[in-house]
């Protein structure tokens with residue numbers, strides 16, 4: 531569904547990451563689903579930018595956006611009361627299981643994990659949230675994560691105790707958990723796959739998209755021997771079934 535909506539809140543979390551709040555009644559989104567956001571009113575940039583749902587509370591949508599290029603820079607110039615076009619929500623998302631869960635976020639991959647954390651908290655499901663970023667300033671939404679998670683682990687790749695989210699998992703006993711969910715850069719998902727936690731891991735794949743609506747096949751991923759579209763069939767896939775080398 532395509533809607534023209536008004537921004538009702540904007541906040542910079544650090545020099546690169548900002549949030550947008552948008553009132554959007556009438557949707558029932560699941561963690562992992564995303565919107566295609568129109569970044570300009572002109573035909574250039576032509577493609578919409580996929581942005582995950584980071585929270586949906588009281589009919590209000592939260593988007594957490596990192597400025598990486600032209601599209602996200604254009605979006606970052608929007609302010610409260612500006613309008614923006616959203617198409618979606620897209621993707622199948624996940625129905626979180628009521629089992630002790632492990633959430634693993636790397637960088638801006640925190641956005642959909644944050645939504646999942648809120649859903650698990652509401653359903654009184656215990657979970658540990660492991661979150662890594664390059665720098666301490668890159669660790670956003672920490673307060674909300676601490677509030678919702680049964681246990682939280684924050685790590686950075688720089689500084690005194692430098693480590694990654696995947697390496698931080700070595701300090702936990704994965705057998706205490708029944709299921710894991712992960713979102714972050716492809717390199718993080720690859721190392722997680724190699725590590726093999728011994729429990730099902732659902733990976734939220736946030737790679738490049740083209741059309742974002744199932745038509746161009748530009749987002750194909752080899753999953754259990756078949757090509758799947760991240761935008762329509764995903765973006766959540768069981769990690770062990772993904773062939774990252776295809």
Ligand SMILES: Cc1cc2nc3c(=O)[nH]c(=O)nc-3n(C[C@H](O)[C@H](O)[C@H](O)COP(=O)(O)OP(=O)(O)OC[C@H]3O[C@@H](n4cnc5c(N)ncnc54)[C@H](O)[C@@H]3O)c2cc1C
Pocket residue numbers: 564579580581582583594595596597598599600601602603638641642735736737738739765
């Ligand atoms: C399903 C999905 C959900 C996403 N959710 C979020 C979200 O909640 N918040 C958020 O900030 N971003 C999210 N992203 C990533 C976001 O869509 C891209 O960062 C954005 O489209 C980049 O647009 P741009 O015009 O600013 O950058 P471009 O000019 O297109 O690219 C700038 C640089 O960023 C790199 N880049 C672009 N897209 C990606 C990507 N998807 N992964 C890794 N590198 C990339 C390019 O290679 C280039 O080096 C999501 C992506 C997907 C597929």
Ligand code: FES
Pocket residue numbers: 739740741742743744745746747748749750759760761762
């Ligand atoms: S982005 Fe075009 S089919 Fe997925």
